[in-house]
Amino acid sequence: MTKTTFAELGVSSAVCAALAKNGIMAPFEIQELMIREAIAGVDLLVRAPTGSGKTFAFGLPMIERIRTLPTGRTPRALVLAPTRELALQITKELSDPARAAGLKIASCYGGVPIPKQAQQAARADIVVATPGRLNDLIERRLVTMSAVQILVLDEADRMLDMGFAPQVDRIVAKLGDDRQTLLLSATLEGEVAQLARRLTREPIQLRLGTEPLVTGVAHRFAVTQGEARMAMLVDELTTEQGLVLVFTRTKRGADRLATNLGRHGMDAVAMHGDLSQSQRERALGRIRKGQCRVLVATDVAARGIDLEDVALVVNFDPPNDQSDYTHRVGRTARAGRTGHALTLVPPADAPKISRMAVSLGLDAEWAATGIPVGAAKVVYSSKRRGGAFTPRPAQSASTHHRTAPRGRVKRGSHQA
Ligand code: ADP
Numbered sequence: 351m352t353k354t355t356f357a358e359l360g361v362s363s364a365v366c367a368a369l370a371k372n373g374i375m376a377p378f379e380i381q382e383l384m385i386r387e388a389i390a391g392v393d394l395l396v397r398a399p400t401g402s403g404k405t406f407a408f409g410l411p412m413i414e415r416i417r418t419l420p421t422g423r424t425p426r427a428l429v430l431a432p433t434r435e436l437a438l439q440i441t442k443e444l445s446d447p448a449r450a451a452g453l454k455i456a457s458c459y460g461g462v463p464i465p466k467q468a469q470q471a472a473r474a475d476i477v478v479a480t481p482g483r484l485n486d487l488i489e490r491r492l493v494t495m496s497a498v499q500i501l502v503l504d505e506a507d508r509m510l511d512m513g514f515a516p517q518v519d520r521i522v523a524k525l526g527d528d529r530q531t532l533l534l535s536a537t538l539e540g541e542v543a544q545l546a547r548r549l550t551r552e553p554i555q556l557r558l559g560t561e562p563l564v565t566g567v568a569h570r571f572a573v574t575q576g577e578a579r580m581a582m583l584v585d586e587l588t589t590e591q592g593l594v595l596v597f598t599r600t601k602r603g604a605d606r607l608a609t610n611l612g613r614h615g616m617d618a619v620a621m622h623g624d625l626s627q628s629q630r631e632r633a634l635g636r637i638r639k640g641q642c643r644v645l646v647a648t649d650v651a652a653r654g655i656d657l658e659d660v661a662l663v664v665n666f667d668p669p670n671d672q673s674d675y676t677h678r679v680g681r682t683a684r685a686g687r688t689g690h691a692l693t694l695v696p697p698a699d700a701p702k703i704s705r706m707a708v709s710l711g712l713d714a715e716w717a718a719t720g721i722p723v724g725a726a727k728v729v730y731s732s733k734r735r736g737g738a739f740t741p742r743p744a745q746s747a748s749t750h751h752r753t754a755p756r757g758r759v760k761r762g763s764h765q766a
Pocket residue numbers: 373374375376377378381398399400401402403404405406443
């Protein structure tokens with residue numbers, strides 16, 4: 351299998367040559383995904399780890415599209431970045447490809463004299479700016495943004511963390527209505543999702559790397575086995591008043607545990623693939639009517655269950671991997687509510703779960719078990735943002751998956 355080339359993605363030969371001269375020969379994964387979509391002109395919401403090559407991923411389609419758009423007033427593309435350092439870095443990275451395409455690029459950031467910067471920005475095809483300084487220039491009428499047809503928000507989550515939301519909104523109000531918007535962020539949840547709803551139309555989502563953990567979930571891990579494991583579960587179910595979803599690895603395990611819980615005086619129903627449709631309905635009916643508040647399920651069965659108010663997820667058997675963990679705990683803390691997750695870990699699984707916890711950014715939660723945090727290979731780390739549970743994607747576990755099909759189904763929902 352030969353690798354896709356930049357040319358195949360629609361990057362012009364002059365730009366390809368400029369890239370090759372700088373040693374950029376073949377697209378990285380996020381570049382392949384983004385260039386393909388962005389060149390078509392659609393809005394994108396992108397989450398990908400640091401160092402995955404996002405600058406070219408938004409920069410190259412931006413360059414290619416501007417050259418096809420009518421010339422005339424400038425600037426025609428705007429990149430917003432949270433810091434001066436990032437603005438400079440983006441400008442530097444894109445200057446050769448931009449020049450090769452016959453386009454001018456300029457940057458705007460605070461801390462330097464305004465006149466020369468304003469002059470260059472007003473004449474540039476592409477402006478890379480921090481929100482504060484750009485607003486300054488707009489208010490002084492030194493630049494106009496009405497010809498901007500492509501807007502990029504790089505590190506949008508950091509921009510929000512730094513309190514730039516009002517500034518971004520003010521700038522966006524000055525742009526042309528018929529524009530393409532590309533938003534890149536370490537998370538697409540919470541405030542970033544709100545920003546995305548305000549700024550984008552029918553966006554396609556591209557996600558690279560580990561799935562973000564559901565926010566609003568308190569995670570606990572406990573190393574235990576045998577009788578103690580069962581005792582801990584019973585104890586937990588006695589304390590918790592809300593609906594509890596308990597995960598087991600196997601269908602038989604689910605049946606066995608439900609029966610066992612019954613012996614401990616806890617009414618529980620099992621849910622797995624071997625049940626007939628009517629058995630499933632009956633079990634779910636009892637849960638929904640509040641006759642029973644403990645559901646024991648396998649991973650596969652749980653995916654088909656639609657329950658809104660799960661207060662606690664217990665991993666009676668630990669999840670197979672990070673993705674299973676995320677899916678499982680994702681069953682709680684729905685719709686902005688808070689939830690709890692407890693993972694019971696047999697000693698033999700401790701190293702594996704420790705690594706998983708660390709790569710999900712749950713080091714402290716794991717350390718609370720008393721077992722030292724394992725040496726997971728964390729390639730990328732960032733400070734935790736917002737809720738205390740934002741993950742720290744480890745590149746080693748990186749798998750990309752496109753949510754475009756889902757995004758496509760949802761097309762138009764943002765405008766509703
Ligand atoms: P991100 O914004 O995702 O953190 P960058 O866009 O800053 O990542 O890219 C990280 C580094 O990788 C930069 O030094 C960049 O020059 C380099 N790079 C990007 N794309 C390629 C590529 N296709 N081939 C080789 N190096 C690349």
